[in-house]
Structure formats: structure tokens, C-alpha cells
Amino acid sequence: MRLFPVSLLLLSALTAFPAGLAAQELHWFDSYDAALEEARRTGKPIFLEYRCSP
Amino acid sequence: MSEYVTARIIRLDEVDFGLFDWDRHNTVYFFVLNADEQIYLRYGGRDARSFDSYLGLESLELALEKGLELHEKYKAGELPKKPRGAPDFAKDYPLLVERTIGNGACVECHLVNDYKAQHKELDGTLDKVRDMYRSPDIRTIGIHLDAPKGLLVASAEGMAQAAGMQPGDTITALEGVPVYTFGDLQYNYDKVDRAARSATFTVDRAGESVDLAVELPLRWWLTNLDFRHWTIEPRVYFESDPLTAEEKRSLDLPEDGFASRVRLVEGVAGLLGLHELKVGDIVYGVAGVQTDPDANSAELYLKLRTKSGSETTLQVLRDGERIEMPLKSARMGFRK
Numbered sequence: 001m002r003l004f005p006v007s008l009l010l011l012s013a014l015t016a017f018p019a020g021l022a023a024q025e026l027h028w029f030d031s032y033d034a035a036l037e038e039a040r041r042t043g044k045p046i047f048l049e050y051r052c053s054p
Numbered sequence: 055m056s057e058y059v060t061a062r063i064i065r066l067d068e069v070d071f072g073l074f075d076w077d078r079h080n081t082v083y084f085f086v087l088n089a090d091e092q093i094y095l096r097y098g099g100r101d102a103r104s105f106d107s108y109l110g111l112e113s114l115e116l117a118l119e120k121g122l123e124l125h126e127k128y129k130a131g132e133l134p135k136k137p138r139g140a141p142d143f144a145k146d147y148p149l150l151v152e153r154t155i156g157n158g159a160c161v162e163c164h165l166v167n168d169y170k171a172q173h174k175e176l177d178g179t180l181d182k183v184r185d186m187y188r189s190p191d192i193r194t195i196g197i198h199l200d201a202p203k204g205l206l207v208a209s210a211e212g213m214a215q216a217a218g219m220q221p222g223d224t225i226t227a228l229e230g231v232p233v234y235t236f237g238d239l240q241y242n243y244d245k246v247d248r249a250a251r252s253a254t255f256t257v258d259r260a261g262e263s264v265d266l267a268v269e270l271p272l273r274w275w276l277t278n279l280d281f282r283h284w285t286i287e288p289r290v291y292f293e294s295d296p297l298t299a300e301e302k303r304s305l306d307l308p309e310d311g312f313a314s315r316v317r318l319v320e321g322v323a324g325l326l327g328l329h330e331l332k333v334g335d336i337v338y339g340v341a342g343v344q345t346d347p348d349a350n351s352a353e354l355y356l357k358l359r360t361k362s363g364s365e366t367t368l369q370v371l372r373d374g375e376r377i378e379m380p381l382k383s384a385r386m387g388f389r390k
Contacts, residue, residue: 026060028061029061030061030063030064031061032061032063032068032069034061035060036089036091039059042059043089044057044058044059044125045058045059045086045087045094045121045122045125046059046060046085046087046088046089047055047059047060047085047086047118048062048074048085048086048087049060049062049082049083049084050063050064050069050074050082050084050085050163051062051082051083051163052064052081052082052160052163052164
């Protein structure tokens with residue numbers, strides 16, 4: 001049994017297509033360290049999501 | 055979004071909660087930070103009504119834009135570095151290791167909250183007013199946000215209105231700490247000392263910064279806990295309403311006591327043999343105690359001052375007669 005199954009589905013949509021942006025392909029790192037490394041390489045900030053399950 | 059490195063973490067085994075600190079009874083939670091692990095802002099937060107009372111695409115886009123703006127300021131050296139909290143990992147909590155990590159199960163957000171609270175209970179440091187009543191509701195002090203617009207005040211009533219908060223204000227800081235999102239506001243509001251009697255909200259009003267000292271009422275921290283499924287919360291399966299001062303006087307009960315009249319008894323109380331309270335009973339004491347600085351009802355006293363799963367004795371007025379009644383609370387074992 002999942003704690004918040006419906007909400008997870010809704011929030012999945014939320015983070016997939018932020019308003020004003022095209023539904024473009026985004027790469028979501030599943031490793032925090034890898035995201036940090038990519039941020040260092042590109043100079044970009046990190047948008048980090050914590051959630052129970054995909 | 056393409057201007058960000060995006061990451062999604064679904065297991066908390068390796069997360070340093072000393073850096074990523076949040077109320078883990080949220081469904082999802084987001085941070086905007088940089089490669090130096092400086093957190094610019096949070097996006098998330100919920101209330102007892104719903105997981106998404108303050109979430110939505112419009113406010114997310116505002117947060118993302120603000121994150122980029124803060125990133126530019128950081129690169130320009132215009133943002134001070136924030137100190138990092140002491141390291142704090144899931145593996146530091148033996149109950150979590152024994153029951154979750156050791157079983158190969160997922161270290162989920164709510165489990166971290168729950169086991170941390172259980173460890174505080176075990177080592178005697180649990181302060182339920184602070185640790186169980188997490189993330190107080192800003193509506194209690196009369197702040198109603200236009201949630202899609204982030205921290206824009208839609209309406210103010212009660213204590214917020216009395217302090218001068220107005221519709222159209224945008225909250226920009228709490229107790230001097232800048233806030234950019236509802237997640238920031240709720241996180242910092244949760245940090246306010248539960249004994250505090252006021253908190254300073256800074257608002258932007260037509261370009262002018264205005265400090266508002268909002269008086270905090272008694273039990274400003276009190277929230278509905280139902281969605282949290284705390285192990286540490288004694289489940290008593292009755293609800294009661296505080297007696298008025300006049301009612302207490304007429305019954306020869308202390309005016310500052312937590313005597314309350316039972317309004318609802320759930321069937322599960324009888325099924326589990328927890329107590330034999332009836333609607334209309336007045337519970338005026340618990341194990342001989344009738345007053346408490348934080349509790350204004352018998353069930354709040356039980357939640358705050360007794361351990362879940364423990365037994366005690368109630369002092370009850372039933373049909374004008376004073377009786378003693380045993381009570382045992384239930385201890386939740388939700389998805390452990």
C-alpha cells in the first residue's frame with residue numbers, strides 16, 4: 001500500500017511540464033552526486049525533487 | 055526547466071538531512087540549490103486539508119524563475135553563504151536501520167520522520183508541541199494566500215489583520231529570514247519557538263518593505279495530525295469540546311483546567327477496549343491532573359502528555375456523578 005498514490009501521479013505531471021515551457025525531454029538524474037557534478041560542469045542550478053516513488 | 059540540472063531522489067538512504075531538512079510528511083518536496091550545495095529556496099509544503107493546497111504549475115514557475123535570479127546573484131557574490139547543519143543520515147537511526155534499511159525496504163520520507171520521533175521518545179527528548187505538531191497552519195493566524203501567486207496575500211483576518219497585513223501584500227521574510235515560496239515560509243514558521251507570542255512577518259506593499267509583528271494566539275501551533283499517522287501520537291478515538299469558564303465554575307472545576315465535554319466517540323474505541331466514554335461525558339482530569347499550560351481539552355492533554363499505547367485513568371463527570379475510568383490509547387503501526 002502506498003501512502004499517497006494519487007498525489008504522486010498528479011505531482012509527476014506537475015514536474016514534467018512547468019508552465020510556459022514546452023514539453024521537452026528532460027534528463028532527471030537519480031543520483032545526487034551526479035547532479036552536483038553536472039551542475040559544476042554546466043554552471044546551472046539544480047532543481048532537486050524528493051518523493052516516495054516514481 | 056532546461057536552465058536547471060534536474061534530479062529526482064526516491065530513496066533517502068544516502069541523503070544528508072543536515073542539509074536537506076524538511077517536514078517529511080510531505081508527498082513531494084523540492085529544493086533549488088547550486089553546485090556548492092547552497093540552497094536558494096524550497097518548493098513544497100502542505101496542510102491538513104490537502105497535499106497540494108499550496109502546489110501548482112503557476113507557483114512552481116514563479117519559484118523556478120526566482121531560483122534562476124538567486125543563482126545569478128550568487129554567482130555575482132551578492133548572496134551570503136549559509137552554514138550547513140550537522141550531518142544527519144538515515145543510518146544514524148537504529149530503528150530505521152533495523153526495520154527498514156536492514157530489510158532492504160525503501161527509506162521513505164514519512165518513515166524518516168516517524169523513526170526520528172520514536173528515537174526522541176526513547177531518549178526522552180521528544181517535545182510533542184514542537185516535534186509532533188509540525189508545520190503550523192498560517193491560516194490559524196489569519197493568513198490566506200493566493201497560492202498560485204506564491205506568497206501573495208489574498209486576505210488577512212484575525213491576528214494577521216490586527217497586525218496590519220492586507221490583501222495584496224507579498225510576504226518576503228519571516229523573523230528576518232527571506233522567504234521566496236510557501237515552502238520557505240512554512241519551513242521557517244515551523245522554526246518559531248512554540249512559546250513565542252509574536253512573529254515578525256515582512257511584506258512588500260507596493261514596493262515598500264513593511265514589518266508586521268503578528269501576535270501568536272495560544273496553541274497557534276495546533277494542527278490536525280490525521281494525515282501524518284504518527285507512531286508517537288496516542289490514538290484515543292474520542293473528541294471533546296472545552297468547557298467554558300462559566301461551566302467550569304458551576305461544576306467546581308479549575309477555570310484554567312482542560313475539562314472538556316465528549317462530542318464524539320468512535321466505534322473503534324469500544325472494539326479495541328480502549329475506554330468506555332460516552333457522548334456528553336465531561337473529562338476533567340487525567341491521572342489526577344486537571345490543568346496544563348498547552349492543553350485545553352482532555353484529548354489534547356492525552357496526546358501531549360501520555361505515551362501512545364499507554365494506560366491511564368480519567369476523571370469523568372457523568373450525569374452529575376464523578377467517576378474514574380481506565381483508558382488505554384492505541385499506538386499506530388502504520389506501514390513500518
